[in-house]
Amino acid sequence: MKNQDSLKTVNPVKQFFINYAVPILFIIMIVFAAPMSGLSPVFLINEVMTRLTRNSFLILSLLIPVLAGMGMNFGIVMGAMAGQIGLILITDWQIVGVPGILLAMLISTPIAIVFGYFTGIVLNKARGREMVTGMMLGYFMNGIYQLLVLYGMGKIIPIRDKSILLSRGYGIRNAISLDGIRQSLDNVIKLDIMGIQIPLVTLAVIALNCLFIIWFRKTKLGQDMRTVGQDMEVARMAGIDVEKTRIISIIISTVLAAYGMIIYLQNIGTINTYNSHEQIGFFAVAALLVGGASVSRASILNVFIGVVLFHTVFIVSPRAGKELIGSAQLGEYFRVFITYGVIAFSLALYAWRNRIEAENERKKAMMLRRASLQNEAEEGGNL
């Protein structure tokens, strides 16, 4: 019977390669480019450790909207803006060190909640198109942010420290140095194991975020978000307030993104007032996708695998490019190319996979239906 062949599920090995096509591609790239770059293992591991502490928190902020079925939240850009506003203010008030970081977080929280609430409402109106809407909202809010920072600060919001203002007397400079808090979180306790620097406290903060996410998934609210993410109509019929649940997921994501941005910038040590946040959404989303996540499923493990793979490629590719073609420029070109490429490829792959799966499901269901109807007919005949 030819029907029975198609009943068999897809080859599991093939399935694995399809599911993890993106991470596998990155591992292959690293295997080739890392030796070619000529970088020492200690240097490479140190670099990766830095990226890990710098980016993980931000990327973790993407997980909860995925749980709620809203896809990759490109709206974390707004959380990043909230974080930067906090940092600009504490820089002006000259509050340094860990207290400075904590205060920046405290200031950014209500701003991020408002941004998140606003994003949530808009995304509820754009169901099924959350990702592109979130991205556009990010661009739109960038205008508001610029208005606030470029005109509001120094005019409406008093800024005492003239050194961070533009020479015309209002508006924040293009770049501000975060001398007061530079790596102060990383440096609280820093281990050195065989030349590898390990910023223990930052890692602890990231671990805390992971624990929060694990705990959150076990709560009623987490379960409700999963339900909403799986099927909004069923959730609604069971009495779950779908809209509110979705808004909460975006608020949590935006607030976490604000904290993530503060951790990111304290590590770098300077703010590009008008640019730092712009690419954050893309890079975070690309890293998560490289980690093997999809629009509907993302885990903590995906975050860390993603950061390591994505950033290792970025570290080694300029050097490998220089060795290979004699131009480090290629690496930078490569970086942008890969980021957008990964997002486009993952989304296309996801849509394609869904279609195949739906078709397989349909075939299976039809086969079962035929089989059971035929059985019944035979049984009826035997009676």
Added chain:
Amino acid sequence: MKDKFLLRMENVSKDFYGNTVLKNVNLNVKPGEIVGLVGENGAGKSTLMKIIFGSSEIYETGGYNGKIIFAGEEVNFRSSFDALQAGIGMVHQEFVLIPGYSATENILLNTEPTRPNILAEVFDERVNTLDWPEMKKRAKEAIGLLEVDLDPDMLVKEMPVGHRQFTEIAREINRESTKLLIMDEPTAVLTESEADVVLKVIKKIASMGIAVIFISHRLKEILTVCDYIVVLRDGEIQKELRPAETNEREIAEYMVGKDLGEKSGVNREKREFNETILKIENLWVDMPGEQVNGISLEVKKGEILGIGGLTGQGKLGIANGIMGLYPAEGRVIFKGEELPLNNTREILNRGLAFVSEDRRGIGLLLDQPLNWNIAFTAMQVKGEYLKNYLGGLIKWRDDEAISQLAREYIERLNIKCFSERQYARELSGGNQQKVCLAKAFALNPEVLFVSEPTRGIDIGAKKLVLDTLRLYNREYGTTIIITSSELEELRTISDRIAIINEGKIAGILPPTADRVEFGLLMLGKMETGEGVLNE
């Protein structure tokens, strides 16, 4: 409780924008009673259920007239959630389950027991963590009550269909407040053995004191399980019957109504057809909600074949499957040659055409003018109404020819419009349907499938559409296969009528057969039709 009835409906009526669908319905249900509800398409079954279950659709369309008293109190639900709170549960025809969740998670959906924690004091109760051991315990209890074999940890998507249905029922039972359970065709998607278990479960539920309103098109089930049977027709309760005092024929009679005899417009013209033009062998179609399960049928050249049956039984799947709009398997032989199934383009090329039931969706290009609509398929499929340049390398629309074609059909079918340049969206339903017909006619098909041609258009327009089809059949000898929910419509136009039940042909009758015969076929009584079948 003073009231011995759990649910009392007094003179409940409902109209949608002036179109009456329920008239003075009185229905009383005692606790622990099983009430069967039977009715043809559009008899008002689903509207009645929506009213009881508080569907927001009812509230948003202006509510209903009359009184509903539930558990001793007058109620007027604004949403299904209100009804749930009051103690009315519903098992839907399509599963309302989360496929990626286990039975336990589905049974306790949004009623999960939680463990309190401190954060809940600060934020919201929803921050409490789920109490999994308690969840499992409760799920097992609910499953135990049903006395069925269901694994609480199994994911719904991995379950056989019957188990999904048990999960739904267990979820309703788990709500302690449930006093009335509405079951809309709970056995429709099940095999007979699975359905038997569901029937047992229904009796079990009733023995627990929960009232059940049971909707089914399977008369046998209704007769075995119900305490009494309510037959709806045209929005009115025709009769309340006791299973012991009635039989299938009587129920079918009340369902379809008495025959009007000579006065009705039934087609009495006896025509002879010899040549087979279309031979369908073991056709399976996977159209959601309208599945076809192995149909074999011969269509004669030049006849009008009607296809009828209750909604969801698969009558729409036949045309959609043959035309390649939904995945189909089997063999379809057209004029001695096998048709390539699932290849719409090739099937159109061979000389078959289809007027879809989804007029606004796939039937028309709503934002394009009439003339484009009419010529569209002919242009696409046959390459007609095109001007070829550079040996066919560049093809331009031949607007003059297209407009001429459109004007011709506008005149012949009497399409009411300002000009052939008017947009399809601006026409009335009846005229849109005529445009759909014109579009199909423009292909000069040998076999024409027409699905629900009069759905949603007014009575005058209905007659015009049917007359157009009849005229076209007589003039050009085109074989027409017309699918419709309205039996009377099929009887006025068809030479033969096939009734589809559960994806199979229940029987084929001449239009002059008694209405009750049709009714019995629709309700799954296959044998009765046979006498007339071999006329």
